[in-house]
Amino acid sequence: MPKVTYIEYNGTEHLVEVPIGLSVMRGAVNNNVPGIDADCGGECACATCHVYVDPAWLDKTGTPVPGSQEASMLSFAAEGEFNSRLSCQIAMREELDGLIVRMPQGQH
Amino acid sequence: MTTQPPDAYSIPLEAIDVSDPQLYQDDTWYPYFERLRREAPVHWCRESRFGPYWSVSKYRDIMQVEVNHHLYSSDCAISVLDPPKGLERQSFIAMDPPKHDEQRKVVSPAVAPGNLTNLEGLIRERTARVLDGLPRNETFDWVDRVSIELTTMMLATLFDYPWDDRRQLTYWSDVVIANVDAPDSPVHSEEEKFAELTKMTDALGKLFNERAQLPPKFDLLSMLAHNGATRDMPYRELMGNLSLLIVGGNDTTRNSMTGGLWALSQHPQEYQKLRDDPTLVATLVPEIIRYITPVIHMRRTATQEAELGGQHIRVGDKVVMWYVSGNRDPDAIEDPDNFIIDRPRPRQHLSFGFGIHRCVGNRLAELQLRILWEELLPRHPVIEVLAPPRRTYSNFIHGMRSMPVRIPLH
Numbered sequence: 001m002p003k004v005t006y007i008e009y010n011g012t013e014h015l016v017e018v019p020i021g022l023s024v025m026r027g028a029v030n031n032n033v034p035g036i037d038a039d040c041g042g043e044c045a046c047a048t049c050h051v052y053v054d055p056a057w058l059d060k061t062g063t064p065v066p067g068s069q070e071a072s073m074l075s076f077a078a079e080g081e082f083n084s085r086l087s088c089q090i091a092m093r094e095e096l097d098g099l100i101v102r103m104p105q106g107q108h
Numbered sequence: 109m110t111t112q113p114p115d116a117y118s119i120p121l122e123a124i125d126v127s128d129p130q131l132y133q134d135d136t137w138y139p140y141f142e143r144l145r146r147e148a149p150v151h152w153c154r155e156s157r158f159g160p161y162w163s164v165s166k167y168r169d170i171m172q173v174e175v176n177h178h179l180y181s182s183d184c185a186i187s188v189l190d191p192p193k194g195l196e197r198q199s200f201i202a203m204d205p206p207k208h209d210e211q212r213k214v215v216s217p218a219v220a221p222g223n224l225t226n227l228e229g230l231i232r233e234r235t236a237r238v239l240d241g242l243p244r245n246e247t248f249d250w251v252d253r254v255s256i257e258l259t260t261m262m263l264a265t266l267f268d269y270p271w272d273d274r275r276q277l278t279y280w281s282d283v284v285i286a287n288v289d290a291p292d293s294p295v296h297s298e299e300e301k302f303a304e305l306t307k308m309t310d311a312l313g314k315l316f317n318e319r320a321q322l323p324p325k326f327d328l329l330s331m332l333a334h335n336g337a338t339r340d341m342p343y344r345e346l347m348g349n350l351s352l353l354i355v356g357g358n359d360t361t362r363n364s365m366t367g368g369l370w371a372l373s374q375h376p377q378e379y380q381k382l383r384d385d386p387t388l389v390a391t392l393v394p395e396i397i398r399y400i401t402p403v404i405h406m407r408r409t410a411t412q413e414a415e416l417g418g419q420h421i422r423v424g425d426k427v428v429m430w431y432v433s434g435n436r437d438p439d440a441i442e443d444p445d446n447f448i449i450d451r452p453r454p455r456q457h458l459s460f461g462f463g464i465h466r467c468v469g470n471r472l473a474e475l476q477l478r479i480l481w482e483e484l485l486p487r488h489p490v491i492e493v494l495a496p497p498r499r500t501y502s503n504f505i506h507g508m509r510s511m512p513v514r515i516p517l518h
Contacts (some may be wrong), residue, residue: 037455038455039455039456039460040171040456040462041453041456043171043175043462044175045171045174045175045462045463045466046462046466047466048455069175072205072209072464073463073464075209075213076209076212076213076216076464076466076468078216078217078220078221078222079220079222104221105221105222105225106220106221106222106224106225106471107221107471108216108219108220108221108471
């Protein structure tokens with residue numbers, strides 16, 4: 001099963017197996033990885049599953065389509081960066097095995 | 109003498125009108141929404157004092173409206189009551205993109221995680237001081253002594269408003285949300301309300317202008333005064349945005365501070381669970397916010413033909429999302445009528461709204477509530493609530509005006 005490394009703001013790492021098809025958000029929540037709140041449960045409606053994708057993985061995860069709901073919600077997140085994503089919008093695939101994402105200071 | 113409300117199940121379905129503010133002042137709204145969720149989840153009310161409107165009462169349907177802001181507009185009106193003709197005030201909560209986005213981003217950093225870390229110590233120190241000063245073995249009003257006091261201090265800090273005049277902010281907040289038909293309203297006509305809000309805008313506008321001349325600081329007025337998106341707002345827009353920030357910045361948290369104690373007092377086994385394990389404050393706080401639902405509804409206006417919950421929505425229709433109902437929807441939240449302080453997934457509720465208009469201050473509200481309960485439990489583990497809260501006559505803000513309590517001697 002593909003694995004994702006979640007790195008908390010304080011540097012703590014969590015290596016988690018995430019089944020194909022499941023979102024990167026769900027992978028964190030199901031394994032009690034702190035730092036991802038996912039208040040809306042994966043509807044792309046709250047921006048509380050904000051992560052920074054390791055730049056080396058950006059080609060594979062992609063970035064939000066300009067004007068999309070994800071881009072719109074992310075624009076309100078604190079400390080948005082070029083590699084910001086809502087982790088509920090990244091579905092796990094085989095080629096994402098080894099993905100590294102970092103958490104912001106706090107979800108907003 | 110009050111009249112008995114009609115039985116929610118004996119009146120014809122089409123006659124149900126959940127916009128009646130009396131339902132919320134009397135706290136009798138529950139069966140009406142229980143019926144709507146079962147029989148007409150997207151329900152057309154043809155006649156009300158606010159005109160015809162759709163009621164959206166289920167969690168999933170509300171979410172649909174929230175995320176489709178291009179179909180369901182916030183432009184000019186966000187409550188079932190239309191703005192008073194000729195006395196309109198613009199604010200970013202009642203705007204669509206792109207202007208909404210630009211103005212929201214001006215104030216957002218004040219309530220973002222980084223600044224909350226800076227504020228936590230101050231909030232804790234003040235909360236401790238207020239709680240240490242509460243009387244023992246004597247009846248007092250929890251709303252005035254705790255809920256208003258703490259949230260008004262927060263508001264004065266956010267605006268960097270003169271400290272000794274801070275209750276003025278509370279008064280203006282009450283004016284903004286006032287239903288002018290209510291006997292206990294601080295103002296009794298829209299004209300009178302507008303006149304009071306003019307005083308507010310002049311007082312805060314003076315500070316706004318002073319701060320525009322000074323280097324930028326991290327308070328809301330300075331932030332508004334220095335940003336291109338808000339620096340040159342017309343007077344009515346300044347009035348609207350100040351009203352929004354004042355109400356958003358205190359009233360909803362005030363009512364959650366009161367409502368949380370009320371809910372715990374009505375669920376003594378949960379209160380005991382909390383005393384036995386104070387770490388449950390983490391899940392208590394979102395559960396309070398769900399259970400109390402400080403904002404009763406938000407309204408949108410359809411900009412296109414749309415299907416919602418099997419109903420056909422026409423251009424221009426009022427679409428009302430009843431957060432109080434979605435938060436009690438058993439298809440989304442297990443055992444929703446119970447107050448359970450250690451629920452799994454307690455953060456999945458509608459009280460902050462979802463989508464681009466989601467409450468910008470939600471993390472600050474949670475922080476204030478968390479600190480209140482963390483500081484309260486060791487000081488005053490037992491607080492007797494002597495009567496139910498007196499509630500606000502409003503279908504929009506779920507307000508609690510007063511609640512008598514007593515802290516017994518040990």
